[in-house]
Amino acid sequence: MDIPKHSILKLQKALYGTKQAARCWWLYLKKILQGIGFQPNGEDQSTYCYDTKQGKAILWIHVDDGVLTASNSELMDAISQKMNEALKMKWDEAICGLVSLSIIPSGNGYKFHQKDLISKLKTLKLSNVTAKAPLPNSCDLK
Structure with a gap:
């Protein structure tokens, strides 16, 4: 495809990593889940x-x-089959971790911990940060 120099192209869908991509994905997934x-x-x-x-x-x-x-x-099984028909999915029946959370089967339940995340946060030495977070409501960001 030849595109003249200094042309402007309009995208027909959100690109991965752009600001609107996460919202577009969420709306798409929500529509599929509601259809199921x-x-x-x-x-x-x-x-x-x-x-x-x-x-x-x-x-x-x-x-x-x-x-x-x-x-x-x-x-x-019925739900996973419906989801597989609508999306390419990878299923893992033995969950061991999710979003920096370690999940360990224990008796008739599970134990959760975030040791790895805590260790990573400790290396950042966030206790030495003097800035207030979150910013106060009165803060003018203009």
């Missing part, structure tokens, strides 16, 4: 609920990672 039967949680837009005669399921999404839990394995 999930409803966004009114309190937390990263959590979706699925409630049918088959059972209940909860899906938590962070960018392109997520956790799905369901009241029974048949529902879990």
